[in-house]
Amino acid sequence: MQGTLTRAGFAVPPAVSGVLALLSVLWFAANAPAPWGPGWIGWVFAPLVIVINQAQLARLRRDPGVSPEGRRFWLHLAIAQVVIVLATMVTAWDTLSRAQTVTLAGPANTLFGIAIVTVLWALIRLPARDSIRGTAIVRFGLDAAVVILSVGLFGWFLYFRNYDQLVSAVGAPGPVLGLMLFACAAALAFSKLAIAGARGVDRRTMYFLGVCVVVSSLVGGLLPRFATRPDLNAIGVSVPLTFFLFSLAIERERSLIGRPLTERGPRRPFSLAPYLAVAATDGLLLHTRGSSATVVVVAVSLTAIVVGRQILAFYDNARLLRELDASLEEVRQAQAQLAHQADHDSLTGLANRRFFERRLSASLVAGQPFAVVLIDLDDFKGVNDTLGHHVGDALLIAVGDRMLSSVGDDDMVARLGGDEFALILGPDSAVDPAAVLDRLATALAVPVTVGSHELPVRCSVGWAAHQPDTDAVELLRRADVAMYAAKGAGKGRTAAYDATMDLALR
Missing domain, CATH: 3.30.70.270 (Reverse transcriptase/Diguanylate cyclase domain)
Structure with a gap:
């Protein structure tokens, strides 16, 4: 009973984080048509969610069931989150103290850059659970190419189509390019870990974290729409939303501590990441109705990669069938040998x-x-x-x-x-x-x-x-x-x- 209460009690942080994220969205929506209420209210939700996340991370890292690789990974993310809250506070101060276009230049850009590098470093240091060899390297390369192309397409659609407006909103081209590179690099890292698995972190937890990156990147596309609104900044929404999902990821990982892999549910023999990327690209193609040559070219490229991936799958299946036939033949020979040994004298080879x-x-x-x-x-x-x-x-x-x-x-x-x-x-x-x-x-x-x-x-x-x-x-x-x-x-x-x-x- 005590374990049940503890587990249920520990589920409270994601619920509170969700409420704060919802309030940030409602506040943003209420102020989008015209300023309404004190501007500082829109900035209080992000630090509150991060404080909750930090408490979750501290408890998770102290758990003896967490592996050394997992403990190091979550520590890096905790550091990145502290840097993000500092950058958010600098941005809030900059936004609320200026009666002009919002700018993220200077210290805020530097802090966000440090956080991005820390997250990427955490992903790079996390070892893959499954070794990638032979044709698996080609399969991973094709799957990762699908994800990167899709992320790049959405980055272009959200950012570079409105590049001048976005640069005007953030005050310099560096953060725009950095955010784009971060999205691509994070997509590659998450693709590797989602497809090959990661030691120390559950595969489904990695999907939650991948969604966090997607949300933080997509909300950046809202910046140009509010470039002339110093009282309204999309970061005040993206941070609570992102770290609400982060809270769910922490809770997911905590619930699996001490449970062997065999009890974590059946493992899917393939990754959904490439298929979701193709589906998202097809959705964008339908949205643009084929009017964008860039979207069409990327969609055709993804189709070609998927066809190549399928041909490779046929090749692998044929190889696996040959190996299966060879294994079955070995089993048949072993069974025949056992049957012979059961019916024959071991010394003379005569019937027993x-x-x-x-x-x-x-x-x-x-x-x-x-x-x-x-x-x-x-x-x-x-x-x-x-x-x-x-x-x-x-x-x-x-x-x-x-x-x-x-x-x-x-x-x-x-x-x-x-x-x-x-x-x-x-x-x-x-x-x-x-x-x-x-x-x-x-x-x-x-x-x-x-x-x-x-x-x-x-x-x-x-x-x-x-x-x-x-x-x-x-x-x-x-x-x-x-x-x-x-x-x-x-x-x-x-x-x-x-x-x-x-x-x-x-």
Whole structure:
């Protein structure tokens, strides 16, 4: 509950800033037709909003959840705001004390210039969150070009069309050019941070700050309209409006402190900045009804850039699809490898017990003749004990390979574990299992050479043919009985199951 009250209480500054900004607009509108009321009232709103902003910034910078990059960024903006309030006060004094055309020359211009440089420095020092490489550099360049062209067009439309009047209003050409350069540079910086993201400041917060720059730049276009009104200055409106939006940006950033990026809402895979710039330019084109050649040329240029950007997007999409196909192929290969590992013995590469049992069940369901063979290597333990497990492993691998070469394509060779192997003889081999087992005995009769050792191979083999009345358990039991009968007869022998073997066990 306490956290909720604190959060709700901290939302009061933007509300108060909004009320002050609204009052400044109403006062400006009331005095636009003719002077009404004391002139100093129109200048009190700006410093009040800035005082509120400074309190917000101080609290934000003290929060331990703010990153070092973010703390430095907000400190620079706080310094710029202090300089702006000083410049505003100088302008107010100049406006209220002169019964002539308003002039912003001298100290006010210098202070505004310092504030502009401080804001740009804060933007430049703020590192991008996403690295820009490869075609992303070209995409960013095209997106930034769209924004810069649009900002430049509006700067020309608002400022340079009335350049003489604006210079007359501010008293010198320097501030006009400086304001124009500031708008373009700020647009470039905000484009970079809005498109690539910024470490230490949320992306949507950057959009709020970008709107602040747009508002402060656009209101400058009102200066020529009131060049002969010393009692009325657009700065008295632009500063409260700009810093009301700034208050919202601070509140937005404060609300995200301590929350991981995954909880800040889904991240849009693209930036709206270039599209908003194109939409604004199209709106200006409709406003001028094509009567301005400059607007038409810029609109055509933006269209060409957007087409180029789209072609690059097609290229990137094709590349991503190729990479996706390659990744999917790697996944398929990995899945196939995992499936193979799950069904095969890691040492010999033969089918394992799990795969063998599944094949046995399938053979029973198929209803065709087949036979099961169990094979046990005689005296294998002595090989491991005397020569080492590495020799025993090599022997198992060689025996498995010879078994594979002795059976048909429809037959299965499996290692059930240790020195025990099993065969499933398919319909073709089950016609004459003895012939297959003779080939196997011939293959295993040749000693296996491992290093300097020649190892004779002897196996006890038992097999049982599938009968209609046998299930998997019974069939394996019969083959096992036959194998132990062969082993009991002197090892190195082969035996086929018959019912008399069960009597012998009793």
